[in-house]
Amino acid sequence: MRFPLAPSSVLAFLLASAAALGTDALPAPPVAPRFSRTIVLHDVKLTDDYFWLRDKTSLEVRDYLAAENTYADAFMKGTEPLQERLYKEILGRIKETDLSVPYRKNGWWYYSRTEAGKQYPIHCRKKGALTAPEEVFLDVNV
Numbered sequence: 468m469r470f471p472l473a474p475s476s477v478l479a480f481l482l483a484s485a486a487a488l489g490t491d492a493l494p495a496p497p498v499a500p501r502f503s504r505t506i507v508l509h510d511v512k513l514t515d516d517y518f519w520l521r522d523k524t525s526l527e528v529r530d531y532l533a534a535e536n537t538y539a540d541a542f543m544k545g546t547e548p549l550q551e552r553l554y555k556e557i558l559g560r561i562k563e564t565d566l567s568v569p570y571r572k573n574g575w576w577y578y579s580r581t582e583a584g585k586q587y588p589i590h591c592r593k594k595g596a597l598t599a600p601e602e603v604f605l606d607v608n609v
Contacts, residue, residue: 493541497534569597 501516522528543550563583569576576597579588587607593599 494538496538497531499531569593 499517499520502519503514503516504518505512505514507513519525520528520531563581565581567579569578571577574595576593576595576599577590578592579590581588585608589603589608590605591601591603593601
């Protein structure tokens with residue numbers, strides 16, 4: 468009998484595996500510079516040293532995130548086969564093509580469905596009866 472691993476166990480295993488592969492050749496991890504920003508909220512002073520990371524259009528933020536991603540890729544390099552195996556196992560337990568239970572509201576039947584190969588649900592409705600033509604009102608994949 469196989470027992471599923473908790474997400475924290477999987478992460479701990481991946482980190483331990485990466486550490487065991489010899490991280491001596493790794494570059495030093497990037498360190499985000501600290502720029503203090505203090506705000507007052509309900510008479511409480513809150514200081515955030517990393518507020519600057521919220522600016523997604525900033526070149527400095529993009530460069531820092533690219534450095535983080537490069538370091539993470541190098542650190543986890545030896546665990547790629549395991550990551551792929553875990554991904555396939557998790558994906559194998561998910562029903563990719565599925566349909567939610569329809570519910571009625573204001574003369575319409577609403578439901579969501581997922582399709583294999585698409586990452587997000589498709590929200591649909593039918594007027595009057597479940598045999599009526601389907602109307603897609605939100606395809607989150609688009």
